[in-house]
Amino acid sequence: MDLAYGPDYEAFRTQVRDFIAKNRDKAPKRFGVSRPSEESIAWQKLLIAHGLTARTIPKEYGGYGAEPDILKSRIIAEEFTAAKLPTGLANQGISMLVPTLLELGTEEQKKKWIEPTLKGEVVWCQGYSEPGSGSDLASLQTKATEDGDDFIINGQKIWTSTAHAADMIFCLVRTEPEAKKHEGISYLIFSMKTPGIEVRPLTTMTGHAEFNEVFFTDVRVPQKDIVAGRGQGWFVANATLKHERGMLGDPNQAGTRLKEIVDLMHEETVDGTRLIDHPVYRDRLMQLQARVFAMQFHGLRLLTAASKGEDPGIARLIVKLQGCELNHQLAALAIDALGEIGVLYGDSPHLRAHGSWQHRYMFDLGLIIGGGTAQIQKNIISERGLGMPREPKPAKA
């Protein structure tokens, strides 16, 4: 047990701080809603050049080419969070497609797509879920039929964030209709400009169109743009989902949120009494503080395991479930402590924090459901973590 980083890492931290001191005025003020703004792209390139993002991606593919070092990555994240600066782009192309191509793509695919994706020049969306295939993703029905050197794609995807602005899609399609459901899927990448694609915005309970539905009608795509071969899509997608679940439920986000609530409870009053002096609200705050600490230290434990190449087992499997729920509970406390003010939304008078507590409370519910529902997470924890058997399949009628 040693929570100090040691002199080499502290020297690295100093370098990061120096970079921040010299360059903080170059950080983007406007990020762009669906596509990165020009300032964001310039900032991203500067960060890559200094090894502060895309750090371990090989130089030949447009990354910085450093050896993986999870502690350095954490130091970068800590310093940028402390300086309230954005740490570079974090879209689905960068967080999910790039690691997938690095692991499973052909040399040509890596050369063609990774660098422009890292630089924010190519924006991706993810075509996984379908109206009839959510938790049971492997039942997906969007079909890709062979036609010469091409596939002809027909079907529908849903929950496709940024589809309206994306250049490209990485998409799961059924190429082998005769095969078993997990073995008939391929992972295909193609342009969103291809004729026959229609994108319709999907407005959620937050009032914003955070997602889209995407319809494919006779969309012609070259067969060569499959990643890892026909029928391998399920395997490829699982490699990708692993990256997504690592992103969801970040405990440091909960720590930041807790600090905001502590400030709020010191500033806001009811009947002239500060909320922090109200024993019931305060007790809820204390319960959540313990949970935030527990998840932060749990994060340190996973970080240590990862840095040693150890498998932390069940400890890793619980992060998405617990982390998303904790963020949701934090937003709930802020809303409850604010009472009627907590339900104000939109551009209402008396609104606090631009209505972000309600937005987060609702959006977090989406995160609890998305990326593998809480119930699917519990299946994973009990089956892979505790060794309990799968639900038997119902007998065929």
Place this chain on the structure above:
Amino acid sequence: MEFGLSEDQKLLQESVRGTLEKVSPLERVRKAAEAREDFVEDVWAALKDLGVPGMLVPEAHGGMGMALLDAALVAEMLGRYVAPVPFIATAVMAPIAIAGAGSKAQQEAWLPKLASGEAIAGVAIAEAASGAREGAGVTASGGRLSGKSLFALDAAKADVIVVADKAGGLYLVRGDTRGLTKVALTSIDLTRTLTELQFDNVDAEALSTGDSDATRRRVVDAGRVMLAADTLGAGWAMIDKAVEYAGERKQFGRVIASFQAVKHLCAEMAAELEPCRSLVWYAAHAFDAMPEEASLMAAHAKAHTAETGRFVARTATEVHGGMGFTDLLGLHYWFKRIGLDRQLLGSPERVRHEAAAMQGWVAAD
């Protein structure tokens, strides 16, 4: 940066696990509980062989001078095996009190004996740590103690007892001193003793070297971390038993572990309890390495693990169905261990209130 156990710590925990597996199986625990043995010599002897009583005693006094995290790893195993032995007071709280605030003579008189396990120490600090019930409390006057202290730990057979008085002091009282009356209290948990101490002008020695306020604080902090670790171990034992039982019990033609209604309960228990491990490790580490954070982290570890422990205890019992409710499986020994841990040295509500006050979030009246 390394947040995890060293190889030595893993070995320590495994050797305690292996020993308890042999000497403290459920049959032994049940025999001790049913016979109301107030001192289980064979289990204690096995822990003495491992050096457990002397873990926290400084090496200069014959102990091992280990860290609180090491003691927490042992506490976790004692909870896992519902081991019917004194530990929290004799091996943790009393050595910290005597080493922290005892004179050289007091240290020499008691620490080597505690380290070897030849003497047992109790601690009477409930009124200071969790509030006085029924007007209890001890008053010191001219080196003599009067009044009563409830819920003393490891005190049933103690040779010496560390007593906290109402004024913030700590005292050493011999177990056989004239005027001291011990009344055994019966709690739900028959694996550990709980004692009422009545003091009628009892001869006592003050532990008054150094900062006794800080020592009292540390005694309570350390005790809270041990209770959290005990609940962590007992809770994981209950989860493991629930998973095992669900894998054997068949209803509707299949093992109940294959029903999501049952699996999800098990997943929830694991997901709630596993982060408590990191909180316990951090709190124990802070006790030695980050003293400014120690009290807050001990409080949070205690309160949060108690809340999670309660959820695990009832849920694991439910997974066992009617059998979990019977005495036959003995699951209730873990249920009750967790139940006692929760109330000792401050129930969650009181401890969270303290944790808020430590951060300046409780306005002075």
